[in-house]
Amino acid sequence: MRSLLPILFLYIVFASTAYAIQLPFGLTPKQGDDDLVSSPSSARYPSGFTLRQVFHHGTDEFPKLHRRLEVPAEFHLVAQDQSSTFQLSSVSHKATRMSDRHPDTIETYLEKVRTREIVAQDFDWVHEIIPTPNITDRDTLVTLAKMTADAYVGLPDNSNWLDVGVPYNRSSDFGWDATGLRGHVFADQTNKTVVMAIKGTSAALFDSDGDTAPSDKVNDNLLFSCCCSRVSYMWKTVCDCYDSTYTCKQDCVEDAMYAEDMYYRAALDMYRNTSSLYPQATIWLTGHSLGGAIAALLGRTYAIPTVTFEAPPEKLAAKRLHLPFPPIPEEENMIWHIGNTADPIYMGICNGPSSICWMGGYAMETQCHSSLECVYDTVTDKKWRVSSTNHRIRNVVEMIASYNNTPTCVANEECQDCFDWAYI
Numbered sequence: 001m002r003s004l005l006p007i008l009f010l011y012i013v014f015a016s017t018a019y020a021i022q023l024p025f026g027l028t029p030k031q032g033d034d035d036l037v038s039s040p041s042s043a044r045y046p047s048g049f050t051l052r053q054v055f056h057h058g059t060d061e062f063p064k065l066h067r068r069l070e071v072p073a074e075f076h077l078v079a080q081d082q083s084s085t086f087q088l089s090s091v092s093h094k095a096t097r098m099s100d101r102h103p104d105t106i107e108t109y110l111e112k113v114r115t116r117e118i119v120a121q122d123f124d125w126v127h128e129i130i131p132t133p134n135i136t137d138r139d140t141l142v143t144l145a146k147m148t149a150d151a152y153v154g155l156p157d158n159s160n161w162l163d164v165g166v167p168y169n170r171s172s173d174f175g176w177d178a179t180g181l182r183g184h185v186f187a188d189q190t191n192k193t194v195v196m197a198i199k200g201t202s203a204a205l206f207d208s209d210g211d212t213a214p215s216d217k218v219n220d221n222l223l224f225s226c227c228c229s230r231v232s233y234m235w236k237t238v239c240d241c242y243d244s245t246y247t248c249k250q251d252c253v254e255d256a257m258y259a260e261d262m263y264y265r266a267a268l269d270m271y272r273n274t275s276s277l278y279p280q281a282t283i284w285l286t287g288h289s290l291g292g293a294i295a296a297l298l299g300r301t302y303a304i305p306t307v308t309f310e311a312p313p314e315k316l317a318a319k320r321l322h323l324p325f326p327p328i329p330e331e332e333n334m335i336w337h338i339g340n341t342a343d344p345i346y347m348g349i350c351n352g353p354s355s356i357c358w359m360g361g362y363a364m365e366t367q368c369h370s371s372l373e374c375v376y377d378t379v380t381d382k383k384w385r386v387s388s389t390n391h392r393i394r395n396v397v398e399m400i401a402s403y404n405n406t407p408t409c410v411a412n413e414e415c416q417d418c419f420d421w422a423y424i
Contacts, residue, residue: 042134048085049186049195051150055273057266058180065180066269086143086186090193093132095334096326097303099124103272106301113322114254125326131193131282132305135336135374136406144195144307145338145397148288151184151199152393180215181266181294185274187281194281196274198267198298200289200393219263220290221363222256223317226418229363231351243424250423254320263290264321267298287311288393289345292337297321299335300370306335310346310391315370316417325370330411335371340399342384343391356388368415374407376400 051071058065098106112118134140182199201216221229221238227248228239241252257264275283285306287295292311299306300323318325339346348367350357357364376399378384389395400406 042089042091042137043131044087044089045188045193048087049147049188049193050085051184052187053185053274053277055183055185055270056180057182057270066266066273068273086147086195087139088143088193088195089134089137089140090131091134091136092129093305093334094332095128095130095132095303095305096125096328096332097128098324099126101302103268103275107268110258110301110322114258123324123326130305132334133284133307133336135307135338135409138400138403138406141307141338141400141406142397144197144286145288145309145393145400147184147186147195147197148200148286148291148309149393149397151182151197151287151291181263181270183267183270183274185277187278191278192281193284194274194278195284195286196270196295198270198285198287198291198295200287200291215263216290217362219294220312221361222262223290223293223314224312224366225363226316226365226421227253228256231358231363231365235361235363246420247422247424250320253423254322257317257320263294264297264317267294268301271298271302271304288396289391293317296335296337296370297323300324303334308335308337309393309396310339310343311337311369312345312364313348313366313368313415313417315368315415316366318370330372333371333411336374336409337369337372338374338376338396338400340376340378340384340390340396341380342378342382342386344386344388345391347386349386350388366417368412368417372409372411374409376403376407 053071054069056067056069109118133144184197184199186195186197187193201220218238225231225238228237228241229235230237230242230248239252239256241249241256243249256262259265271283283304285295285299285304286292286308288309289311292308293314295306296308296311296314297318298304300318301321303324303326337346341347344350344355345357345364348364349355350362350364352358355364378390378399379386382402384390390399
């Protein structure tokens with residue numbers, strides 16, 4: 001067994017009004033490091049997954065509102081032509097993640113590192129073998145894509161929501177399609193594995209369902225633009241961080257992204273409630289479009305296995321939120337970005353005055369995903385032309401099912417976002 005890295009003691013260095021903390025760094029596997037090997041064999045869940053809860057988290061004017069709906073077994077909330085039971089397979093995967101992942105610890109770190117109260121140089125990493133989705137299995141990818149499609153499906157207005165955040169009497173003006181972030185929680189029969197599917201952008205531009213487009217658009221323009229959607233003097237920005245030509249105030253953008261009424265903070269609350277409902281379960285995340293990017297950011301925050309579909313590039317947002325990037329080889333990554341070459345949003349090329357994103361008021365400027373990209377070359381294989389219609393989740397489900405094999409997933413290490421901007 002190779003020796004473990006030495007433990008560095010916690011120390012505090014005072015410098016002006018801020019201080020830096022060196023968190024203890026160590027590799028603390030549950031078994032010998034050499035014994036921790038990912039297994040290529042897969043296991044299929046015999047009972048399948050069913051929808052158990054739906055979370056709806058307020059943003060904008062209702063950032064503290066958080067509701068949960070318990071879905072009865074006889075209630076079938078599924079997208080068109082789908083079964084209400086979802087079959088998935090898993091593989092054993094080597095995971096490197098922070099030893100203390102309690103939401104209180106993680107959120108305290110995020111707040112302090114963002115406000116420069118601490119500078120975390122290293123973490124206490126542990127190595128574990130955990131089950132992850134089998135992304136080499138076509139049927140598993142199709143099923144996860146169908147789960148993300150379910151996150152767009154609405155509920156009747158008379159649904160019995162439970163307040164799980166600050167109690168609010170907002171039943172009259174806070175509806176299913178009004179505003180906020182939504183997540184559908186699926187579990188297997190034993191409650192040992194849970195999948196949370198996060199809803200993506202609702203906009204006619206992207207041929208999506210639902211009607212949370214105004215809130216979605218603000219989050220899209222904040223997460224995927226170089227500086228608050230300032231792509232032209234004619235554009236209305238989503239935050240006041242623009243300083244001068246190609247110059248942006250870094251702390252301002254970070255504060256705006258972590259604001260209480262933005263989707264990332266809502267996702268943190270949804271994970272906190274899901275993990276409290278299923279404290280012993282392995283949680284997986286999935287999502288489409290904006291929902292996929294939010295799932296990837298949440299997955300990186302807690303080192304959760306995550307599969308996204310046609311998610312816009314979110315690496316810049318992960319860096320701005322100061323999310324942990326463990327020191328691991330490429331094959332140990334647990335965030336897989338599934339997409340196709342004919343989708344300009346996924347490929348990071350839906351920008352510029354002639355693009356449909358620009359014409360729709362979406363500043364989709366980023367180009368880099370934070371982890372592995374699993375790209376179906378539909379332009380070459382199927383002669384598809386590049387179009388936002390290839391971003392639709394229903395088209396994605398059909399696309400994956402039409403291939404016999406899944407693509408190889410690789411990291412794009414040479415990618416660089418917003419190289420012509422200066423951040424002060």
